[in-house]
Amino acid sequence: MQEKSLPKGVLFDFDGVVVDSAESHNSAWSSAFIELFKQPIASFPKSLSGKSPMVIANYFCSVIGKGNQTEDLFLLKDNHLDIYFKTPKLLPGVHEIVAFLNKNKIPNGIASNATKQFLKNSIHHLELDFNTVFGLQDYEKPKPAPEAYISLAKALDFIEDDFKNLWVFEDSLTGTTAAKLAGMNPIGILTQYDEQELKEAGSTMVFPTLLEAYQYLSK
Template sequence: MLLKAILFDLDGVITDTAAYHFKAWSWLAEKYQLQLEPDVETRLKGISRLDSLKIILQENDLPVGYAEEKMEKMCIEKNDYYKKLISMMTPQDILPGIEPFLKEARRADIRIGLASASQNGSYILDKIGLRSCFDTIVDPSLLIKGKPDPEIFIKCAHQLGVPLENCVGIEDAAAGVEAINAAGILSVGIGSDIELKAAQIILPSTQQLKLNIF
């Protein structure tokens, strides 16, 4: 393929904020006396804040949409706590291999975009010193549908001005891989070859990212 753009997820690909997310959800669950089992963490990967909350409510046999205003308030509370946790992030939190891979892409004149469900994407990139590496960041609050819908990856490619067939998408979550595939983009999964079996290319870690694998 003629590679012109790389579309990155954030959590678990650029930096590992999954632990911060789950810690914030655990804090919220304790506050509202909800059960949150460790095995739910994987299901919260790669999806929006509201969709994550809906899963937690379902796990507690509470009706999704039981109180729209209350869910909105809970999402804000979770995000405020999460932002406190990530406020101390530094370039030391960048995952192995990401910086050299970004530099390699830059040297090859490949465009770089962030297609993350996180509404803190720009803030986190600033904290870890990578904001200048990205040509565009999709604002997830402006999207109609979240992952596994392909909208965010289609939007990212459009913002970069690059045809979908010339893009690669990199994800660590099954929902994200599904979204990349649905967009007609070459999918790269970082992590388990069982969980990410739908990805066209699977790598055990970000350290294996090189342009010559595409």
């Protein structure tokens, strides 16, 4: 484990780091797919974890030879996610780590491949204290491109020289790659992949949840 020091800033992914949103997303994908194609949706492959919704929509449509309706499914899923909103489950340590960062004046925020409406709904219902939140509509190139984290860092008033001192909490290989490409310090959360997989992707440290990360930082 690297020598301990407080980061200049902390950037968070959302799904799988702040919340367990699998049920929320899976339900919306399933109901949208059935409405559009009148048949059940395929199983969700682990390799799509952290990918943008458009990439996921393309996968599901391509399975049944309907790749030309990718955008239709993407838009309908987003609509179902809003209309039939299911509050995701808050993962351990979120309130503790955000309070610690704010107390120590360490800028922080969220950059997710989830859509902005889902992030807004979730943050409202879970009463989360995040002031700077970036979602899919804020980037031209979602993760694994580095744009999401670079955009968030700049919004928090960091310059490129600061990036190596920013922590990025990620649970997916997609997001870990994005953080690494941005020149930042990926920190793995063990909700999707194991420690070896995350470290091979670029994570410098790994924690089971944000609670253990908070305990590490606060000591």
